[in-house]
Amino acid sequence: MAYFTSSTRFAAPLASALGLVLSLSLAGCGTRTDGETADAKATAETTAAAAPAPVDSVKLKQLAMRRDSLRADSIVKKSGQLPGAILPGHRIVAFYGNIRSKGMGILGREPKDQMFRKFDKVLAEWQAADPGLPVQAAIHNVTITAQGTPGKDGKWRLMNSKATIEEVRKWAKEHNCILFLDVQPGHSTLQAELPKLEEYLKDPTIHLGIDPEFSLATMPGVRPNQRIGTLDAKDINFAVSFLARIVSENNLPPKVLTVHRFTRKMVTNYKNIKLDPRVQIVMHMDGHGEPTLKKDSYHDYIQTEPVQYTGFKLFYEYDPKPKPHHLMTPKEVIALTPAPLYIQYQ
Template identity: 80%
Template sequence: MRYLSSLSLGLTSLGLALTLTTLPGCGSRSGTDSENATAVADTVAKPVVVDTIQLKREAMRRDSLKADSIVKKSGQLPGAILPGKRIVAFYGNIRSKGMGILGREPKEQMFRKFAGVLKEWQAADPSRPVQAALHNVTITAQGTPGKDGKWRLMNSKATIEEVIGWAKEHNCIIFLDVQPGHSTLQAELPKLEQYLKDPIVHLGIDPEFSLSTMPGVRPNQRIGTLDAKDVNFTVNFLARIVSENKLPPKVLTVHRFTRKMISNYKNIKLDPRVQIVMHMDGHGDPTLKKDSYQHYIVNEPVQYTGFKLFYEYDARPKPHHIMTPAEVIALKPSPLYIQYQ
């Protein structure tokens, strides 16, 4: 469990270069056969090389400049969820009863509970619409290394499609969450690209279970870490998907409840195509949670903020309680992403 302390693809370079050759036209022949053969040989010997990587970089730069110009005029890109709405999410895995409220209870019972929670948040802040979300841990850190020694396992295609279907049935957006284990985001995120092309699908990354820099450490033995360069890779990866598929901005949640979980936060680069939420992910009594939010989220600002509430652990021991919407909204800055586990 997570206990609180005091608190580009960039473009993945494929290394491809397309070689174009100019072939002789179909007009009348002139000169000798040997002269024609020499002319053809000369033509073939002088290929035109197109640097596709550079072309992609230039296209991304144009997209980024266009996005920046729109932001300067209107404050955000069309279709952006934040800051106009507050996202309220149920977290877990639909194949596991132990990971969170999403999966712990039968589907319809869970959605009835979720509907009541959404009403509570809307009543607590009528000025800001609530956006319902499911947050499914899709690549999960494991207690055994597996065949490739990476200590992580991805949900099946059927499971991912099923939970996306749940979201669509109930007018939710959905976050696919990644716990990379001893793998890396650079290796794992491309596996989710086909799903991220859907406008309702967003992304979460969890430094707690990122252990590639800690050889031999099993998930849950130590708290993992990600650096700004990993967050920037993720932002560039999502920005490319947004541009290539003409999508509204993606939301990226980054879990955090210790300082070392994210290093060099000042180097995280913003892109209007991706809205970054630094998410306070620890459990405990309300006073400790508020302190953690201040120390690890507010004091090291990136863009937007999030706050997690635990059904099973925040209320232990009594008289501790799960913070109410009004209590969370009163935090400064007021979190725009709320997650229940």
């Protein structure tokens, strides 16, 4: 999975609402010389002609989205990027986890101030390793999390509370970070879960991650962590269209969409994934282990099956074990082909 970064505001105007214009040519409704009105049939015909055609709001919205997509395409052809695009003009470096959990990643494992001191050092290391490419700091919070129990609706997932989302949003703003809200659908679907995040994604600094590992809707009876889940191109295309609509309707810069991947079956029919200038897709190598294994996974599932931009995850707890293995350095990661533009620490 390959990704790249760049950022300037997306000034493309909102697709304007389409109005229905009716030209009505009404037949004369005069009276006869004897004072009688026109017959009932003529009156009925005139009334029917004047009645407005029913408005298909779904079709109108689709037309508006299509028009905005064509406009975005034309801007990209002229300038190479939409205004406000983060990739490929920056490298995103993110700390991942859940601020309410010590077990999901560095984000939440350590006290907040201690964690951000560590993050500042990591950001400086990346900037020093590749001085010509600005680093964009990011927090990547798992916001809809796969669960070990089915819950009342049997979907095996749970969304963070509004208070938790607002707190992590505050952390990001305090430290000049963009924020990724990550979705592990469990036995639900992206179609059902993503709308829950729409109000947050209207913020130009908030982006989206989706995790096929914990997408089990096609595997009845399988509990999260029992098997590796999967998403098809059609699911990823839904996420792209969902984000593109939010960008258009709210006059936002392009969104970044990260897709986790470390096996072939986690993403099926990758060639059918549709690109849209309003959404920058990062295929993110999410596997842990020693450096050779991680490089091989990146080659097999990201480089060999390219989509748009690429990402690479580093695990503080798992990559260095067993010794003598180590956490890969920024220089080692940059040496990959293509050089990842999204880096995530768990």
